[in-house]
Amino acid sequence: MGKGRVEAFTDGVVAIIITIMVLELKVPHGEDLSALAPLWPIFFSYVLSFINVGIYWNNLHNMFHTVQRVDGRVLWANLNLLFWLSLIPATTAFMGENHFAPIPVAVYGVDLALCGVAYRILVTKLHHLHGNETAFAKALGSDRKGKISVALYTAAVLLTFVNQWIGVAIYVLVAAIWFVPDTRFSRVIEK
Amino acid sequence: MGKGRVEAFTDGVVAIIITIMVLELKVPHGEDLSALAPLWPIFFSYVLSFINVGIYWNNLHNMFHTVQRVDGRVLWANLNLLFWLSLIPATTAFMGENHFAPIPVAVYGVDLALCGVAYRILVTKLHHLHGNETAFAKALGSDRKGKISVALYTAAVLLTFVNQWIGVAIYVLVAAIWFVPDTRFSRVIEK
Amino acid sequence: MGKGRVEAFTDGVVAIIITIMVLELKVPHGEDLSALAPLWPIFFSYVLSFINVGIYWNNLHNMFHTVQRVDGRVLWANLNLLFWLSLIPATTAFMGENHFAPIPVAVYGVDLALCGVAYRILVTKLHHLHGNETAFAKALGSDRKGKISVALYTAAVLLTFVNQWIGVAIYVLVAAIWFVPDTRFSRVIEK
């Protein structure tokens, strides 16, 4: 089964997610700068989520490069990832509109953690399908970055109840770790 | 007439449907967990619809693999399926926001039944176009699964007026039947 | 300049237009059938617009088959068509939510007429680019159907002020004329 349509569908869903988030940026009422000021938490959470979804697109883009085939399990593991990604516009708005109150920050982190788990499941299914001696498996390695991300998100959710800004700081930290594109896969491509 | 653009257009519409459903997950007012509790019926109906639309994408993906050509009738049969699928975000929200009251549950089932009928019409038109001795026709067989689904949805709509949870249970059951990807088509592909 | 990306972009915009229209189908408040009854004008206008946009996609699909190249003028003529098509969700909702009152019905017709004019401009630019002795020009012929549609829409807008149902009836009539896919282009393809 070819990977082309899965890639195209995934790109389509990610393109829509990254764009409809902006619909949450409701137009402020009022025509002076003071009308824009209360928007900063919504804007900041939008920027953070745009970068996070951009990172997923980037990594999926690189990862699918070394993928050779997909099966039914991979399709559903991919849809599972898209499901948790599709919740990001809603959890982003929940966090932004409540001005980074602890519970919404934790809910946002739970969503990111589940995206991370879903990404881990997807690469595991692909690893299983491709076997150990393939370009995919070599590029993936032990997926240390993926495991650390899930651990950091879990810690962030818990620490949110101490102080929500610790949670937010960890979300920014994980984004920074991944912002560097996943060179494992691109290194293999260049070889 | 090539099938490429029909596939791409279908994928695009399905990607949009599956993603805009989440726009119905309105951001809760309030910043503690009790603000999230009333969302569970909306969330549950979203999950059910995400899986249902995912199943359609999966089956269309497998089915178009064995399709060799399309004509004007197939284009319109496909648009007819997309029409009923495009109503799913609205019927999902209607069911979720009314906390699975009988009428909204029945309306949701009517939409699913009509999606099933539209899928049956589409495969029938494709069968007609390809003839009996083709990979498509062999993969399709008697389409028992498609016929059973329509029958089960019809039963579910009627039984909703006895107790709506019977209807919901049948929707989950049909999703479970289809969740296993349509191996008829993938079996032929592997041969 | 290749036509591939223009086709893909056009398909993408049309797929989004046809799908976001359904966002105007606001979820009714209330959980019995009487809550659905007031939706019929919105639903009917949605069905009509779904068919109209479906017709445009179908005809663009067939037309681009015989197109060999595009230039800057064609890109803008195409964007012009997409602009008027992108207004259809808004004019559809305006007509449906005002229960087919004369002015909204006329506004809807003005949009359809301008879509028709934009389609005429697009085929004229393509005709100019391809010349007379090409498959495109032969398939297009005198574009009688395109000219008649614009005339009928103009008549419909004017007759709306006599009785709006005359306008609606003409919109249905033009849709019926085009529903038969534009066999001019498909005939050439088959040759």
Added chain:
Amino acid sequence: MGKGRVEAFTDGVVAIIITIMVLELKVPHGEDLSALAPLWPIFFSYVLSFINVGIYWNNLHNMFHTVQRVDGRVLWANLNLLFWLSLIPATTAFMGENHFAPIPVAVYGVDLALCGVAYRILVTKLHHLHGNETAFAKALGSDRKGKISVALYTAAVLLTFVNQWIGVAIYVLVAAIWFVPDTRFSRVIEK
């Protein structure tokens, strides 16, 4: 790393941006022409943004023609451009709904200026990646048009505080400059 998927993703996001803008065209309440009159500033700002986004699509379309490869920096420079473009629906609505009051007009101009800067960054990264003796670098030249646009947008934002219509006039002027498709790239293609 191939440019195909970056092009497709970019087209997808731009197609969504250009189409969801129309969702800001809220259906007027009331069924006569006086209900439409207050919409003119919203409609005019929508037309201006549709043309601006159309120009970006057109130029990206021509530019990617001469691009031979992309790397991680280009992907992020492209996402950065898409980010500022994705804010256009919100800034357009802000400007239109406040009837071209000075601050919203300035905010709209800041967004356009940042889109221009992001476009400059993207072509600079691509220039860096391709080197001086390539079709891309020759087509780009000194990118005088890009530099002038950013300067004009900056002037427009400042002059808005003298009179907002000066700002609006400059936005229309820059759109007119770019409306002529970026012949630098298409000239190279034709050679």
